[in-house]
Structure formats: C-alpha cells, structure tokens
Amino acid sequence: MGTNELLLLVTIPVGIGLINIILPNILKKILTFGGLAYLLSLTIQLYSKANLSLSYKMIFALDQLSWLTVAFIQLLGLIILIYSLKSMDEVNERSYFVLFPLTLAFCNGAVLSANSIVLMIFWGLSGISLYLFGVMGRSESASQSARKTFLIVGGSDVFLILGFVLLRFINTNSGWALWNSEVSFNANFSYLAFFSILIAAFAKAGGFPLHTWVPDFSKDAPVEGVAFLPASLDKLLGIYLLARMVMSLFILHIYLQMMLLTLGALTVIFAVMMALLQHNGKKLLGYHAVSQVGYMIMGVGLGGMLAANGQVAAGGIIAFIGGLFHLLNNTIYKTSLFLIMGSVEKKAGTCDLDKLGGLGTKMPITFMFAMISALAISGIPPFNGFYSKWLIYQGIINVLKDLSVGFQIWGLLCLILAIFGSALTLASFMKFLHAIFLGKRQAIHNNITEAPTFQLIANGILAIICVIFGIVAIRIPIMKLINPVLNIKPEWSIAAPTLFGTYFPELFSFLVILPFILGLIVFLILIKKKRVRMDTNYIGGQEPVEKFRISGTGFYNEIRDMAPLKFFYMWADKKFFDIYDILRGISLFFAKLFKALHTGQLQFYCLWILIGMMVLLKIVK
Amino acid sequence: MIGKQILYLLVFPGLLFTCVLGLLIGWLDRKVSASFQFRVGPPIFQNFNDIFKLLGKEVILIKDTNITVFALAPIAAFSVMVFLSMSIGLVLFYGLGFGGDIIVMMYLFMFFSVAIIIGGSASGNVLSSLGAGREIKLLLADELAFILICLIPIIKSGYLLGLNEIVIAQSDGAFIGSISGFIGFLVGLLCIQAKMTLPPFHIPEAETELAEGPLMEYSGPLLALWKICQHMMWVIFPFFLIILFFGGFNLVGIGILWAILKYVLIIVLMIIIKNTNPRIQIDTALKFFWRYASPLALIGIILAVLGV
Numbered sequence: 001m002g003t004n005e006l007l008l009l010v011t012i013p014v015g016i017g018l019i020n021i022i023l024p025n026i027l028k029k030i031l032t033f034g035g036l037a038y039l040l041s042l043t044i045q046l047y048s049k050a051n052l053s054l055s056y057k058m059i060f061a062l063d064q065l066s067w068l069t070v071a072f073i074q075l076l077g078l079i080i081l082i083y084s085l086k087s088m089d090e091v092n093e094r095s096y097f098v099l100f101p102l103t104l105a106f107c108n109g110a111v112l113s114a115n116s117i118v119l120m121i122f123w124g125l126s127g128i129s130l131y132l133f134g135v136m137g138r139s140e141s142a143s144q145s146a147r148k149t150f151l152i153v154g155g156s157d158v159f160l161i162l163g164f165v166l167l168r169f170i171n172t173n174s175g176w177a178l179w180n181s182e183v184s185f186n187a188n189f190s191y192l193a194f195f196s197i198l199i200a201a202f203a204k205a206g207g208f209p210l211h212t213w214v215p216d217f218s219k220d221a222p223v224e225g226v227a228f229l230p231a232s233l234d235k236l237l238g239i240y241l242l243a244r245m246v247m248s249l250f251i252l253h254i255y256l257q258m259m260l261l262t263l264g265a266l267t268v269i270f271a272v273m274m275a276l277l278q279h280n281g282k283k284l285l286g287y288h289a290v291s292q293v294g295y296m297i298m299g300v301g302l303g304g305m306l307a308a309n310g311q312v313a314a315g316g317i318i319a320f321i322g323g324l325f326h327l328l329n330n331t332i333y334k335t336s337l338f339l340i341m342g343s344v345e346k347k348a349g350t351c352d353l354d355k356l357g358g359l360g361t362k363m364p365i366t367f368m369f370a371m372i373s374a375l376a377i378s379g380i381p382p383f384n385g386f387y388s389k390w391l392i393y394q395g396i397i398n399v400l401k402d403l404s405v406g407f408q409i410w411g412l413l414c415l416i417l418a419i420f421g422s423a424l425t426l427a428s429f430m431k432f433l434h435a436i437f438l439g440k441r442q443a444i445h446n447n448i449t450e451a452p453t454f455q456l457i458a459n460g461i462l463a464i465i466c467v468i469f470g471i472v473a474i475r476i477p478i479m480k481l482i483n484p485v486l487n488i489k490p491e492w493s494i495a496a497p498t499l500f501g502t503y504f505p506e507l508f509s510f511l512v513i514l515p516f517i518l519g520l521i522v523f524l525i526l527i528k529k530k531r532v533r534m535d536t537n538y539i540g541g542q543e544p545v546e547k548f549r550i551s552g553t554g555f556y557n558e559i560r561d562m563a564p565l566k567f568f569y570m571w572a573d574k575k576f577f578d579i580y581d582i583l584r585g586i587s588l589f590f591a592k593l594f595k596a597l598h599t600g601q602l603q604f605y606c607l608w609i610l611i612g613m614m615v616l617l618k619i620v621k
Numbered sequence: 622m623i624g625k626q627i628l629y630l631l632v633f634p635g636l637l638f639t640c641v642l643g644l645l646i647g648w649l650d651r652k653v654s655a656s657f658q659f660r661v662g663p664p665i666f667q668n669f670n671d672i673f674k675l676l677g678k679e680v681i682l683i684k685d686t687n688i689t690v691f692a693l694a695p696i697a698a699f700s701v702m703v704f705l706s707m708s709i710g711l712v713l714f715y716g717l718g719f720g721g722d723i724i725v726m727m728y729l730f731m732f733f734s735v736a737i738i739i740g741g742s743a744s745g746n747v748l749s750s751l752g753a754g755r756e757i758k759l760l761l762a763d764e765l766a767f768i769l770i771c772l773i774p775i776i777k778s779g780y781l782l783g784l785n786e787i788v789i790a791q792s793d794g795a796f797i798g799s800i801s802g803f804i805g806f807l808v809g810l811l812c813i814q815a816k817m818t819l820p821p822f823h824i825p826e827a828e829t830e831l832a833e834g835p836l837m838e839y840s841g842p843l844l845a846l847w848k849i850c851q852h853m854m855w856v857i858f859p860f861f862l863i864i865l866f867f868g869g870f871n872l873v874g875i876g877i878l879w880a881i882l883k884y885v886l887i888i889v890l891m892i893i894i895k896n897t898n899p900r901i902q903i904d905t906a907l908k909f910f911w912r913y914a915s916p917l918a919l920i921g922i923i924l925a926v927l928g929v
Contacts, residue, residue: 358745360687367687371739379728380735381721386728393724394782401780408926412776416768419727423764426731430738430757438687438742439750502722502783511630511707516700518631519846523696526676526842533681537746537838550750552742555757558904562911 005042006060006112009070012039013105020097028097029085035101036081040074061114064484069111069240076232076331077104083339083458084224087346092136092222103129107233111240115176116164123160126237127153133225134217145216148580152213156203163196167249178244184251194250205238206230207297208267211290212578218286223342226282231289231338232331239296239327246303247488258410260301265414268294268421274572275428276556281341281351284432288377291421292330298418299323299392304492308402312491319395324482326388329469333373333385336462340370343451344436353553358441362448365456367437369463374433376466378426382509384469389422390503434552471505634710636703643852644668650892657896675845683838687743694740695846701732702850709860713870718785723771726861730816733850734760741835752834755903756825762910763815766808769918773805774865776925784864791868800929804921806866808914813858814894821898822906859887
C-alpha cells in the first residue's frame, strides 16, 4: 500500500473544508458530495483490511470497531449532505459547507486514532464544531444553548484528559496506546480514571445526568446540524468510546456493570418522561435522542459480564451486540426524524406542535417516512429498532439467570424501566405523528406542498435502511457488521451468540404481509362492487370549527397532573435536574464571594496577597 | 414447509379458527350480559350476520383526509392479529414456538393500539382524536402492569423466553398454584380487560360521549375488519394468559375438558367484570394501574425471584 488510506479519511475532508471557503456555491456542493462519496467507497474497501496494521500506526490505526464507526460516519454524512444540498438559506450555507467536512474529519480522526493523545485532540475539535453548529441557529436562545453545549461537552474534555493521563501512569507498559490496556480495578486511581473517561463518553453521547445540552441544542440549532452531530455522529463517538472502554481499556466488574445498567435505565426513563410533554417538535426529538442512548449504555455496559463458571457470559455478549446494533439503528431513524422535522419546519414555518396538524394529506411521502421511523424508534416489529431492543432485553434476562437474588431484582427493575420506556416512546411518537400529520389541518396550512426532492431522497434512503436492517437483521447488520467487532477480544467471540429467544424477522414479515395482501384484495373487491361515498366529518351535527381542533399536545396532561409525577415535572421545570444549572448556581455563588473581596482599596489587596503567601508557605513548608 | 405455515396461518389455529371461536364467544358475551340485564339476548349466529352485513355495506370516506392511511390501518391491524392468533394457537395446540417469544408478543400487542390511533385520527374527526388520545393513555396505563406480569412466568421458569418453553416449565404444576403466579394472573386479567377496551375500561370508545371514538368515521367493510379484530382478541388474550399461568393445554382424554374449563373460566371472569362495573375516567384508570395494579405485580415479581 503506497499512501495510507486512514490518513486520507482525515486529510480529504479537511482539504475540502478549506477549499470550500473560496469556492462559489454550486462548485462547493459538487466538491463536497464527490469527496464524501469517495470517502464512503474508500471505507467500504477497507472492510476486509480492518485488522491490518497500517503504517503510521503510532497515529492512526483501524480495527473492526473503529471501521464500523467510521463507516457509519461516512454513510450518515453523505445522506445528511444530500438533504442539505437544497435546504438552507445562503448565509448559513456558506459556513455550513466549510464546517461540515471539517467536522467529518475531526470525527474520523477521533475514531481512527491509535493513541489517546490524538484521540483527545480530535475529540476536543469535534466539540468546538458542535458549538459552531449551535451558533448558526437563528432563534433568540440559540447562542445560550450553544454556550451550554460547549460548557458541558468541553468541560467533560477536561475529565477525558485527566482519565487518560491517569491511565498512562496506572499502566506504564502500554503507554498512550488505546489498545490492550485492560486495567483492572485494583490499582490506585483506577476508579477515578474510569469515571473520568465515562463522563466524557456520557457527555458526548448524552447519557444521564450529562444529557441536558441535547434537547436545548436540538431546539435551537439548524436541523441539519442537529441531525449531523447530536443525533448521529456524537452518538457514534460517545458509544464508540464506551465500547472501547468496556472492550480494551478496562476490565469491568459486576458492580460497575450493574451501575452502567442502572444509568442506562435512568437515561431511558427520565428523558422519555420529559419528551412526553414537549410542545416543540425538535425538543421532543432531542429528548428521545437522549433516551435511546440509555438502551445503548445498557447493552454495551453488559459486555464481558462473567457467568457463574468464570467464563464470559453469552448473555452479556448478546446485550453488547444489541447495544451496538441499537447505536447503528438509532443514528438512522433519529437522523431521519430530525430531517423530517426540518422538512416540515421549512414548509410550515414552525415546529411548534400546537400550530401544526393534518399535514399528512399535503406531505404524504414525508408522512410515510415519518411513520416508518416513528415505528422503528418505538420498537414495533419488524422494523430495526425492535430487533436491537429485543437483543438487549434477552441479553439482560440471560445474564440475570446466574446472579444472586439481590442482583436479580436490581436487574429486573432496570429491565422493566427499559421496556416501559419503549411503551412511553411509542406514546410520545403517537403524539408527534398526530400533532404534525394527523387530525384536522388548520386553514393557514392549506397551501403547503411536498418537501423538495433532495430531502425526500435522503429521508427515503434512511427509511429503506430502517426496513432492511429490521427484516434481514441477522444476515447483514449482525453477521457482517457487528459480529466481526467481537474478534477484537477472542474470548468474547468464542462465547458469542446462540440466540435464546425466538424471533425470525423474515418469517414474521412474510406471515404478516400475507394476510395484509389478502385483506387488501378482499377490501378492493368489496368496494368495487359497492359504491364509495365521499362525505365530510360528522360531529354530532355541529360545524367542524377551528376551536374544536385537537392537536394532540395535550394527550398526556393527566400524567403530568398525577400526584408523585407532578412534583417531578415541577422540579424539572425549575431545572433542579439540570447539571448545567446546578453547576452554574455553584459557580455564581463563588463569583459573588470573590466579588465581595474586590473592594478597590490597596490595603485590602495587600492583605489578600499576604494571606495567599502564608497559605503557600504552609503548603510548601 | 411454507404451505403448512400458510395453513396454520389461515385455517387452524390462525384466521378461520380464531374468527369463528371469537364470534361465538362474542355471542356468549352478549347472551350472558343480556341475562345480567334481564333480557333474552341474540341468537347464536347473530355476530356472523352482523359482520357479513357490514361487509356488504357501502364505504363512506372523508373528503380531504389521508384516505390511504385511513383504509390501510384496519387491514394492518387485522394482519397482525392473524399472526398473533397463529403463533399463540401453535404453542397451545402443537407446542410449536416459532411465532415469537414473550417479548415479541408484548410488542405486537401494542400494534393494535397504534393502528387504531393512526387510522382513527387520520379521519380528522375531533371525537376520533379525543378517543385516540385516550387509547394511548390507556395503553400506557395497562402496559406497565402488563410488562410486570409477563416477567413473572419468565422468572419462574428459570429465565426462559419462549412461550412453548414456559408451557413445558409448567408440566409439574401451573404457575397459578404459587402466590406470585396468582398475583400475576389476577393483574393480567385486569390488563387484558383494558387491552381489549372492555368495560370498565371502554374509555376510548365511550359510546355515550365519543360515539365509538377512533372508530367513529369507519363504515362498511373497514368497520367489519375492526370488529373482527376485536372478536379475535376474545381468543388471543385468554389463550395468552393460559400459556403464561395455566400451563397451556394437554389435549388428551380428560385434558380436553380441562382445557375448555380453563378457557371458559377466564371468559366468564371477564364477562362478570365487564357487566358489574361502570366506565371509569381515564385518570382513574391511570391511577388504578400505576398506583395499585403495578405495585402489586411488582410484589409478585419479587416473590417470584424469591421462589414463592
């Protein structure tokens, strides 16, 4: 191999980004599209070489896990690019086409890096581009949301650095390398290192309690940026780091794994409870972007769980596969949902769910894609979201079999929260579909037309992947994409999977489509014989006036008003659970304290200097 | 192989068997309910007549609404119901479990609500939208308790997921014989009452205030499909409970009588609950399931883990 392909994955997008600064509009789009298409084909060619050691191994290296992540970064990048070819105004477009390839390069760099220093650099850079996408938003609170995002994500980078530095000193043999570190938890500071890196992964992916930037960012940033970073690339990066931690950096023990399971379940349930009551479509999707991470954390965190006989438990491996599969699925349908919301917003001029409704007749194709993605995220068979959730559940159930009674109850509680979270997700998306596409349309929206072709193509590709990944789940995504990842740890791939439950998506689809076609034929025969009459709505003889419209946003008011949940929602409104606001309160308190010391009089400053000197002398001795 | 599966799907234990049995049970329901109210009740084939009559009626569609979604929703619900009836019937009558395990069933049961919400609210009728909102809230109310009671047999069988494996695990004593199993059955009975939107949980349809809610604008063959689905549920849900807690059917000799008794017991209990309770409000239903039924089922789970 002459040139190093891995280097190309970083340098080409950087080059495109820099050239785009001076290129005219149309050339910019052609160049970016061509470059991304080339990168995708390059990544596909790398599939069989995923375990080759390439030159530059000090900086970049590739194994199956990073191949999977990089492949999805290119794929989603290309799809989102197709969408944004004709979706933005000129001012945003100018900066977007510079930022977009650069972000792609940073993310590729972070995933491909062979040692932690390179990882930290690219990780930080991708955080900055997240901020820059945030400030492209037009709403009043956009800059505030972007700042909040930057503080949480950027602040977590400090922990990332701390974690890797500690790791370097705990395990001196492996140096800064990201492979085969495998720290077990008997060394000093190993817990601190673990939690520091975990904080970085959680902040990036949006895990509880560091998730609070995702909904705000989703509400205010332009939808292309939201679909690009928090919905897909940040999820890929965050869960990639978590998977790397579980597989290579640490050897987890059962309490840590149960803790990850609990954090995952809490992420699912907290976020989805908040999503139920949102009135802004993008914010609702933002909360779901958080809640889906919970499933991934649950699944990936259980990887490498030991069975009673000291071997790697097969249940843990299945959950791990399910977690990674859920990551891929989530990036697909969540990107699709954000892009659909964007299409609707651009046509209707708002994403306030109270003001939409009944657009299904005007945007039928978009509605169909929205329905597929909504059913996929709610885990309705045979779509892809169901298969990955199902894998995670059966992994958990199988792991619990070998544990003691206390762990069993603990694990079951997490499992119940996760399954119920999925019912709540369904409920939330019924509200979403109802409020946008179903029900009665307002007169002001009568002139809306279908979304532009480029947007339909992007959404169509995503919807098709949702269906394909659901129906041939085992043959393509599991066997071809995710199972090779287990080869990184030989003992994991030995324990890997014989499925415990029963679900054959292909057979299921066949046996459901058959009666569907049968019913359709019978129906068509019947209505051909009989006349079909068109009529207006009948509401007990009354005129269907505007004030009787039900938008669907009020569906869950009863839940908000229920006694224990009432307080939870009240506190959430006051931002008691928002780590950003908590930390901001603390730092403001200290700021106030220090402000009182600034009296403006020289003698006081001399006094402070003297006290400082004394403290220093005391410490140094 | 495929031919055999299609036979399972369309004749026995799938479509034909479940429809006929469901419509007959519907008659039983109407007859018993009539005797509660000192009426005579309909003749045995009344439900068949009703369905055939509906199939022959004209279809009324709503102008300027999403007609495709409106028409396809009942057909989709129907096809999932047919699949469910096949896979649950196969476990009971043949001991075959290839239809799907408990988790698959749990998720598929939700599909009927999805179809009814999307189809109903596609009509653009305000009363249908109100009914759809109640339908999804009712789903949320009973789903938590339903998940909990589905886990009880999983735990008691030693963490097995397949429906046929759970039946086999009960070969030396059905789960209902234990305290946790009994709690599970009791809560499960209430859950399926709510999942079938039978009184006292007929909140989404609420004839007197919402005029059938989501089904309001449906007519002719499409309404007939919804009605068939509802009748098929009279078979699917009790059979599901029989698998989870009564140890399935043993169809030899006296076992046939036991099988019929198990089924009739659940049906009679459901009809009694249906006829002795008035419709409750949706927030009462939420409170009932979240504050009382679910904690009770959770106690059942803890008892099951402890082996009681």
